[in-house]
Amino acid sequence: xxxxxxxVEVPEQHHPTGExxxxxxxxPAYLAHHFDSMAQQFAAGKLGMWIFLVTEILFFGGLFCxxxxxxxxxxxxxxxxxxxxxxxxxxxxxxxxxxxxxxxxWAVRAAQLGQQQTLRLCLITTLLCAGAFLGVKxxxxxxxxxxxxxxxxxxxxHVTNAxxxxxxxxxxxxxxxxxxxxxATTSGQTPEPTTAATAGEHSEYPGEPRLAGVFFSIYFCxxxxxxxxxxxGMIAITWLLIRAFQGVFGPEYYGPVDYVGxxxxxxxxxxxxxxxxLYLIH
Amino acid sequence: xxxQQVNQAHHxxxxxxxxxxxxxxxxxxxxxxALTVAATWVDLGPGNLFVAIGIATVKAALxxxxxxxxxxxxxxxxxxxxxxxxxxxxxxxxxxxDVRQTFPEVQAALENPV
Numbered sequence: 001x002x003x004x005x006x007x008v009e010v011p012e013q014h015h016p017t018g019e020x021x022x023x024x025x026x027x028p029a030y031l032a033h034h035f036d037s038m039a040q041q042f043a044a045g046k047l048g049m050w051i052f053l054v055t056e057i058l059f060f061g062g063l064f065c066x067x068x069x070x071x072x073x074x075x076x077x078x079x080x081x082x083x084x085x086x087x088x089x090x091x092x093x094x095x096x097x098x099x100x101x102x103x104x105x106w107a108v109r110a111a112q113l114g115q116q117q118t119l120r121l122c123l124i125t126t127l128l129c130a131g132a133f134l135g136v137k138x139x140x141x142x143x144x145x146x147x148x149x150x151x152x153x154x155x156x157x158h159v160t161n162a163x164x165x166x167x168x169x170x171x172x173x174x175x176x177x178x179x180x181x182x183x184a185t186t187s188g189q190t191p192e193p194t195t196a197a198t199a200g201e202h203s204e205y206p207g208e209p210r211l212a213g214v215f216f217s218i219y220f221c222x223x224x225x226x227x228x229x230x231x232x233g234m235i236a237i238t239w240l241l242i243r244a245f246q247g248v249f250g251p252e253y254y255g256p257v258d259y260v261g262x263x264x265x266x267x268x269x270x271x272x273x274x275x276x277x278l279y280l281i282h
Numbered sequence: 283x284x285x286q287q288v289n290q291a292h293h294x295x296x297x298x299x300x301x302x303x304x305x306x307x308x309x310x311x312x313x314x315x316a317l318t319v320a321a322t323w324v325d326l327g328p329g330n331l332f333v334a335i336g337i338a339t340v341k342a343a344l345x346x347x348x349x350x351x352x353x354x355x356x357x358x359x360x361x362x363x364x365x366x367x368x369x370x371x372x373x374x375x376x377x378x379x380d381v382r383q384t385f386p387e388v389q390a391a392l393e394n395p396v
Contacts, residue, residue, distance in 0.1 A: 282330035
């Protein structure tokens with residue numbers, strides 16, 4: 001890799017003189033030898049990133065499929081268990097992630113225009129937002145841990161959802177759970193065995209459906225895998241930031257900022273679906 | 283930003299998204315987030331799920347078209363993305379059809395073991 005400081009020259013300017021002594025003559029500082037032009041290099045990198053994003057979509061698709069199957073078969077579990085999730089924290093995290101996507105998109109723009117200062121500022125903001133997102137996530141996970149709201153097998157709640165932050169807590173008699181019972185009967189399932197009282201486990205929490213822990217299995221798998229992707233994104237953005245401080249990005253060479261940006265937007269996009277599917281069940 | 287800078291960026295093969303577009307998309311995403319939270323206050327029965335998925339899809343489309351440049355880029359990238367969504371829909375759709383068919387039997391077998 002050649003020195004960072006000479007990067008912002010436009011390749012076209014070299015082109016007529018052709019004074020370089022190696023192969024084709026013209027050779028921009030960040031053009032790898034196996035590519036003909038910066039445009040080709042950019043297109044190849046970008047297509048590579050898109051194909052990676054496809055595998056990511058299908059990777060998360062497996063979890064979305066598990067979610068869909070479980071929710072279709074046990075709607076009452078989702079209606080019951082989602083009351084344990086903090087809507088406000090979920091909405092806050094959505095806003096944080098959307099803002100980080102915005103600053104990332106602006107970072108690509110700044111790199112394209114050669115605005116070094118703006119680029120660094122945008123990358124730092126994106127990184128801070130990613131950290132804030134994980135911080136909020138940590139608060140949420142710790143609450144779940146303390147209340148024993150863990151995945152199936154480890155699920156041992158020591159809080160009724162009436163006393164867990166007071167948002168629309170359903171009691172067995174309240175209208176919030178009434179539609180569940182109706183739903184269960186109309187879809188041809190018997191409502192009785194779905195409550196814990198008859199199944200004989202956790203019967204001290206009235207209205208708790210059997211298998212409520214599976215909701216938290218799904219919750220932790222989906223949000224956990226997503227959080228790992230946020231961590232991966234933070235590593236990539238840190239690398240971009242180091243390169244940005246070296247001043248390598250500019251109108252001619254901004255591919256890496258663009259590729260990491262695409263990845264970051266996909267992470268945002270997955271959260272855009274996770275938020276209503278997990279936190280906002282009616 | 284000068285028009286000359288924009289032209290330079292065009293030379294490298296990319297499109298620079300205007301700043302006001304990015305800001306507008308950002309605001310739209312926040313408004314839609316507020317809307318999807320507000321939608322849970324209204325009881326639409328099963329409609330709530332479709333409203334939530336619908337709003338999320340509009341948001342995802344905004345992110346894909348503007349933040350991810352699909353609106354400006356060569357359509358081939360959009361095709362790659364669309365194919366991924368199609369395969370995902372096929373995967374989810376066929377699985378759910380199968381589950382709908384077989385779950386009542388599974389449920390019955392669980393409740394009345396032989």
